[in-house]
Amino acid sequence: MIPHLIGITPFAHADFWLGVGIVAGIYAIFTLGLQLNVGFTGIVNLGQAGFMAIGAYAMAILILTYGWSPWLALPVATLIAMLAGVIVAMPSVRLRGDYLAIATIAAAEIVQSTAQNAISLTGGNNGLLGFDAGWQTIQVWLLGALSTIGLGDMDQIPLLAVTWITFAVLLTTLLTLQHTPWGRVLRAIREDEDAAEALGKNAYAYKVQSLALAAGIGAIAGYLLAINITLIYPGTYSADFTFIGFAILVLGGLGSYSGVALGSVLLWFVLEGARFLDLPLSADKVAALRLLIVGLVLILVMALRPQGILGKREEMVLRG
Amino acid sequence: MAARHEQGRKDPIFAVRDLVKGFGGLMAVDGATFQVSRGSITALIGPNGAGKTTLFNLATGFIKPDRGAIEFEGQSVFRRPPHAVARRGIGRTFQITKALTAMTVMDNMMLAAPDQPAEQLLGLLTHPFSWRRQEQSIRDRSMELLERFRLASLAYAYAGTLSGGQRKLLEFARLLMAKPRMVLLDEPLAGVNPVLGQQILAHVHELRSEQGITFLFIEHDMEVVMNNADRVIVMAFGRVIASGLPLEVRRDQRVIDAYLGAHAEDVA
Amino acid sequence: MRPPRHPPFFLMLTTASSLEATPSETAGLGLSTGARGLALLGGAAVVVLILIAVKGYQPAAQATANGLVAGTYFALGAVGLALVFGVLRLVNFAHGDFLTFGAYTALLANAFFRLPIIVATAIAIAATALLGAILELAIWRPMRARHAGGLQLLLIAIGLAYVIRNGIQIVAGTEPRSLQVDVTSAVSFMGGIRLGTTELAVVLIGLVVLLLVAVLLSVSRLGKEMRALADNVSLAEVAGVDTGRVIIATWLVAGGLAGLAGVLVAAAVGVLTPQFGFQLLLSLFAATVLGGIGNAYGALAGGLLLGLTQEWSTLFIDPRWKLAVGFAILILTLLIRPNGLLGRPALK
Numbered sequence: 036m037i038p039h040l041i042g043i044t045p046f047a048h049a050d051f052w053l054g055v056g057i058v059a060g061i062y063a064i065f066t067l068g069l070q071l072n073v074g075f076t077g078i079v080n081l082g083q084a085g086f087m088a089i090g091a092y093a094m095a096i097l098i099l100t101y102g103w104s105p106w107l108a109l110p111v112a113t114l115i116a117m118l119a120g121v122i123v124a125m126p127s128v129r130l131r132g133d134y135l136a137i138a139t140i141a142a143a144e145i146v147q148s149t150a151q152n153a154i155s156l157t158g159g160n161n162g163l164l165g166f167d168a169g170w171q172t173i174q175v176w177l178l179g180a181l182s183t184i185g186l187g188d189m190d191q192i193p194l195l196a197v198t199w200i201t202f203a204v205l206l207t208t209l210l211t212l213q214h215t216p217w218g219r220v221l222r223a224i225r226e227d228e229d230a231a232e233a234l235g236k237n238a239y240a241y242k243v244q245s246l247a248l249a250a251g252i253g254a255i256a257g258y259l260l261a262i263n264i265t266l267i268y269p270g271t272y273s274a275d276f277t278f279i280g281f282a283i284l285v286l287g288g289l290g291s292y293s294g295v296a297l298g299s300v301l302l303w304f305v306l307e308g309a310r311f312l313d314l315p316l317s318a319d320k321v322a323a324l325r326l327l328i329v330g331l332v333l334i335l336v337m338a339l340r341p342q343g344i345l346g347k348r349e350e351m352v353l354r355g
Numbered sequence: 356m357a358a359r360h361e362q363g364r365k366d367p368i369f370a371v372r373d374l375v376k377g378f379g380g381l382m383a384v385d386g387a388t389f390q391v392s393r394g395s396i397t398a399l400i401g402p403n404g405a406g407k408t409t410l411f412n413l414a415t416g417f418i419k420p421d422r423g424a425i426e427f428e429g430q431s432v433f434r435r436p437p438h439a440v441a442r443r444g445i446g447r448t449f450q451i452t453k454a455l456t457a458m459t460v461m462d463n464m465m466l467a468a469p470d471q472p473a474e475q476l477l478g479l480l481t482h483p484f485s486w487r488r489q490e491q492s493i494r495d496r497s498m499e500l501l502e503r504f505r506l507a508s509l510a511y512a513y514a515g516t517l518s519g520g521q522r523k524l525l526e527f528a529r530l531l532m533a534k535p536r537m538v539l540l541d542e543p544l545a546g547v548n549p550v551l552g553q554q555i556l557a558h559v560h561e562l563r564s565e566q567g568i569t570f571l572f573i574e575h576d577m578e579v580v581m582n583n584a585d586r587v588i589v590m591a592f593g594r595v596i597a598s599g600l601p602l603e604v605r606r607d608q609r610v611i612d613a614y615l616g617a618h619a620e621d622v623a
Numbered sequence: 624m625r626p627p628r629h630p631p632f633f634l635m636l637t638t639a640s641s642l643e644a645t646p647s648e649t650a651g652l653g654l655s656t657g658a659r660g661l662a663l664l665g666g667a668a669v670v671v672l673i674l675i676a677v678k679g680y681q682p683a684a685q686a687t688a689n690g691l692v693a694g695t696y697f698a699l700g701a702v703g704l705a706l707v708f709g710v711l712r713l714v715n716f717a718h719g720d721f722l723t724f725g726a727y728t729a730l731l732a733n734a735f736f737r738l739p740i741i742v743a744t745a746i747a748i749a750a751t752a753l754l755g756a757i758l759e760l761a762i763w764r765p766m767r768a769r770h771a772g773g774l775q776l777l778l779i780a781i782g783l784a785y786v787i788r789n790g791i792q793i794v795a796g797t798e799p800r801s802l803q804v805d806v807t808s809a810v811s812f813m814g815g816i817r818l819g820t821t822e823l824a825v826v827l828i829g830l831v832v833l834l835l836v837a838v839l840l841s842v843s844r845l846g847k848e849m850r851a852l853a854d855n856v857s858l859a860e861v862a863g864v865d866t867g868r869v870i871i872a873t874w875l876v877a878g879g880l881a882g883l884a885g886v887l888v889a890a891a892v893g894v895l896t897p898q899f900g901f902q903l904l905l906s907l908f909a910a911t912v913l914g915g916i917g918n919a920y921g922a923l924a925g926g927l928l929l930g931l932t933q934e935w936s937t938l939f940i941d942p943r944w945k946l947a948v949g950f951a952i953l954i955l956t957l958l959i960r961p962n963g964l965l966g967r968p969a970l971k
Contacts, residue, residue: 079777126958132773133714133916137908138957141950144905148947216465216473216486223455223466229417230453232437233446234467235533236474244476278785281778316793323792323897330785337775337782338766 053191055307056300057263060198063299065256066280067205067292068249073281074289074346075213076245077225078128079136081277083253085123085143088150088272090116090254091261092157095166105169113254120250121243128242143274150269162268170262198259202296205252209292221245275326282329285336288346297344302332366429368393368537368569369414369445374423376413383409384420385593391537391586396563396570398580398601401590402614407573408450410590411539415447416440427537442469446535450542454522454529456515460506463514463525464497465490467532497532504528504558520551527558538562540572544579556583581605589613659965663924667931678938681815686934688816688826692891694930695829698923699884700903701910702836703877705922708911709853710873713763713776717784718881719907720791723900725751725882726802726889727791733803740804740890748882755878756871758783764867784901792897799894802886806893825887832883833923836876840919845872853917906946909953915963924964 065087072080093112097103103111127138150157157163177193186192212218221241223231228238261267279302287298306325314321342348367390376384384406391397399407412418414425416437425433432440441447455463471493472478473486501507504524509517514525523543530538540559544552556579562568574580580587580601587604589597591613597604604610674683700722707715715721725747733743762783766776808820818826840846848869851859860866888903889895910929914921929949936948956963 073774079774130957130961133708133777134912134957134961136714136777137912137953140905140908141953141957145950148950152943212479215479216471216490217476217479219458219462219466220474222458222462226455226457227453229437229449230455231466232417233415233441233449233453234530235438235441235469236466237436237438278781281781285778317796319797320793323789323797326785327789327793330782330789333782334762334779334786337771337778338762341771341775 050189050191051307053189053195055303057191057195057198057259058307059299059303060195060202061256061259061263062280062283062303063296064198064202064205064259065253065276066283066287066295066299067202067209068252068256069277069280069284070289070292070295071209071252072245072249073284074291075218075225076221076242078242078245079132080139080246080249081136081274081281082123082139082141082143082146083249083280084272084274084276085139085146086116086120086250086253087257087260087276088143088146088269089119089250089257091257091267091272092150092163093254094258095163095261095267096156098166098169099163105166109258112258113251116254116257117247117251120247123250124243124246128239128246140274143272143277147269147272150272158268160269162266164266166267167262167265194259194263201255201259205255206292206296213292217241278326278333279329282333282336285341285343286332288343289341290347291343291345294343294345301344302329366393367391368428369571370424370426371410371414372424372426374410374413374425375421376409376418377421382593384413386423387590387593387595389588389595389598391569391571393569394563394567395585396559396583397572397586397588398584399571399573399588399590400575400577400580401596405590405613406593407590408541409593411447411541411573414440415445415539441533441535444534444536445539446530446533446537447539448523448526448530448541448543450545452519452522452526454514454517454525456513458514459511460501460514460517460525461494461497461510463529464501464532465493467529468493468496469533500528500531520547523547523551523555527555531562535568537569537571540570542573542575544574544576552579559583577605660920660924663928663964667928670935674935674938682938684813684816686938687931688818690931690934691826691830691927692818692822692930693933694927695826695833696884696887696891696926697903697906697910697930698833698926699829699880699887700907701914701922701926702833702919703880703884704907704911705914705917705919706849706873706877709917709919710849710870711763712773712917713780714916715877716777716780716904717758717787718877719900719902719904720784720787721751721754721878721881721900722885722888722903723791723895723897724754724787725885726895726899727795727885727897728882729886729889730795730800730802730895734800737803740802743802744883744886747886748879751882751885752875752879755874755881759871759874764870784904788897788901795897797896799896801894802889804890819891821890825891828883829887832880836880837920837923845869849873905953906949909949909956911963912953912961913956913963915965918963918965921963921965 065083068083068086069080072078072083090112093115094105094108097108097112098105123139123142127135127142130138151160153159174190174193177196178187178190181187181189181192213221220231220236223234223236224238224241231238257272260271264271283295283298283302285298286302287294287296306328309325309328314324316324336343369391370389372388374384374387375382387406387410399410401407409418413420414432416432416435416439419434423433424431427440427443427445430443432443432445435443455466458466471486471489472482473489479486498507498510501510504527506521506524506528509521514522517525527540527543543555543559547555559570559572560583563570572584574584584601586599587597587601588595589604589607589610596609596613597607599607671683671687674686677683700718703721704715704718707713707718728750729740729743729747732738732746733740738746762779763776766779771779804821806819806821809817810820810823811817840849848859848864849872851862851864852866852869856866885900888899892899906929907926910925911922912925913928914923914925929952932952933945933948937945
């Protein structure tokens with residue numbers, strides 16, 4: 036089974052790589068939330084895709100069913116996702132690490148199950164369309180601006196730019212937060228909750244806040260994902276999404292927000308670059324191969340270099 | 356708000372009455388009753404398994420008692436969560452030192468400073484600039500304490516790089532940032548060399564004289580207890596079997612029996 | 624080794640009959656595990672009687688029979704999970720995929736190499752047991768030697784799950800496949816209960832194996848050593864338990880049970896896809912959490928209870944909500960009694 040390259044050089048496919056850049060950006064935003072939870076609070080949030088779904092569906096439902104303007108729907112949907120984060124967190128964060136992880140998985144499953152079955156609300160497996168009218172308008176305007184510099188037909192650039200600018204804004208916000216006393220308490224809780232409690236810090240409250248913030252960040256990733264594929268349906272917001280996010284998280288480095296960008300770009304360029312290899316496998320087997328590779332990445336990083344590329348070894352407190 | 360007792364009043368700063376905690380059928384604390392006087396240095400002693408550390412954990416909210424009463428400065432702290440007890444003014448160390456190794460020494464210290472609005476998200480929004488000034492004053496205060504404990508040169512090292520003895524000092528210095536009125540030390544001299552041990556004890560006495568801080572410490576070394584404690588409380592089988600002046604307690608038959616009983620099992 | 628300060632009499636009985644019961648963990652009413660197990664059995668019997676009274680004999684009995692079918696493979700899977708957690712404190716996220724591995728190995732032997740299903744099952748059990756042991760030697764042991772933290776191990780387990788599952792998918796593809804078992808013939812018994820012959824075989828084999836496992840855990844030297852390790856590793860080592868050997872044995876047993884469970888699921892349900900084990904994982908977690916994570920007897924009871932409850936629910940609500948019932952049980956358990964019916968504390 037020796038793969039051979041197709042005759043065309045990959046770099047001619049600029050449009051393709053722009054698309055990869057968008058996906059990498061969406062995953063990077065998603066994983067910022069994971070970093071806050073896992074890398075900086077010490078809680079294993081395996082349900083992040085569920086919050087992404089809540090954000091995306093809330094946005095679409097507000098726009099489509101209630102006729103809201105996107106400018107209102109987006110912040111409100113984010114608040115709804117954060118509220119969901121609080122609701123999930125309140126009973127879960129008291130639990131021991133493994134149980135917390137399982138609880139978050141269960142929460143995400145419930146979300147996905149609801150998305151599939153509450154057909155009148157969510158469109159079931161057919162999903163929701165047409166929520167991105169607002170974005171289309173913006174995109175047309177942006178492409179018009181781009182055409183003045185001759186890039187008018189690179190129609191992926193607007194979303195690519197918006198995605199990575201959003202990432203940069205969120206990254207800056209999180210980095211700033213990290214260097215505040217709030218961030219300091221979080222880091223203490225990450226390592227040893229009891230020590231933090233003995234110093235008067237309410238560990239429970241901080242963990243709930245961490246999960247709520249991550250849910251909001253997940254929601255934002257959800258909007259961009261929805262715009263990218265112009266459709267919202269349950270299958271997108273699956274455990275596989277969270278899993279790839281974790282691989283990016285550890286690859287870039289636990290405890291490094293900028294590492295998230297590096298990890299995402301690296302992983303996606305490798306995964307998508309493999310499209311240029313002509314493997315004698317059917318589509319579903321290729322999909323399986325990609326997930327297998329991601330699994331190997333996760334195992335190898337955790338086993339051989341747990342701090343990832345940019346994580347700091349001294350800050351590694353890998354609580355279970 | 357707790358009514359502030361003046362120093363020198365006879366009311367105990369800390370009192371425990373008929374405290375009970377069982378695990379399954381095992382009674383770790385089985386009706387403990389004692390008081391600690393304000394400004395005293397009190398030792399809590401007893402054979403292994405007597406329930407001393409469990410008592411500390413009950414007193415500081417890390418374990419929830421089954422029944423009984425716990426009062427600090429006249430106010431109940433029964434079943435209050437650990438962070439609430441800490442905020443009332445009780446600091447503690449742990450049997451296994453909890454220096455936050457993935458943070459610098461300075462971060463450890465600044466963490467412990469009380470009344471930081473910037474530790475709340477809401478506080479960050481309402482005090483977007485003034486918190487940095489507070490950080491500076493907290494940093495200064497931390498440095499003072501670190502100098503007192505001779506850790507100043509390590510201020511920006513990760514706590515994980517400190518030796519065991521240095522971590523113990525850090526844990527002590529850190530809890531003082533919160534300006535506690537009572538400090539519980541769980542085996543403060545365990546695993547440290549005698550010189551460092553004397554330093555720790557010296558700090559205890561100084562802090563008591565200067566600031567009137569009450570100390571309650573768990574200790575196994577009788578000489579240390581004799582030389583440093585104003586009063587001694589003896590626990591065995593989850594109960595307080597004796598309390599009083601060190602010399603009195605040492606001669607108390609019940610105490611001797613409890614310790615001998617323990618040693619007899621060792622031999623058997 | 625000194626006995627504890629206060630050796631209450633009943634605690635010694637408890638330690639003998641549960642997988643692990645240190646003083647802090649048999650909290651609550653102080654009932655021993657054995658007593659609680661009997662109480663559960665009694666409770667289940669009462670429920671069956673009530674259902675018969677409310678819904679009529681045939682529907683209730685049929686649902687109970689169906690529940691036992693599912694319950695046996697839930698229990699077989701959950702026991703393996705609990706054993707690994709009890710002895711190693713590791714939540715094996717790859718356990719569902721062990722079931723898939725077992726099922727597909729049997730498929731290979733049975734459908735491809737045309738071996739009889741019994742032989743194929745034996746091969747599946749052996750292969751999955753071996754898989755567990757190999758992973759222990761290649762991954763878990765070295766990681767423990769390097770003092771890997773809980774998060775590292777968790778993520779490695781998840782990675783393994785994806786590697787195994789997708790490896791199977793690459794080799795076998797996604798189209799549903801079936802074992803060569805009898806899917807048509809059925810038996811009627813006990814006044815109107817109908818089960819496929821295969822389903823009946825599944826229940827009988829499963830229950831027998833579960834009984835064997837329960838007995839071996841209490842009586843055999845290996846079982847006692849497993850429980851000693853689950854209780855307290857350093858103490859066990861001091862008492863002379865060869866931890867390395869016991870850990871390998873734990874993986875062999877857990878893997879073997881998982882392999883068998885996978886084959887039984889494939890036989891009972893009729894079709895296989897590479898995702899099925901992973902899809903079962905949440906139910907297996909529900910069963911282990913219900914029984915008390917780390918407690919093998921609890922997992923056994925939890926698995927059976929889960930299967931029964933899911934089927935009983937179909938007497939009242941639409942069958943497509945069966946899975947939701949499983950979630951509900953998991954969530955309720957985590958909310959109300961995280962240490963499950965028989966297990967160690969889940970709150971910090």
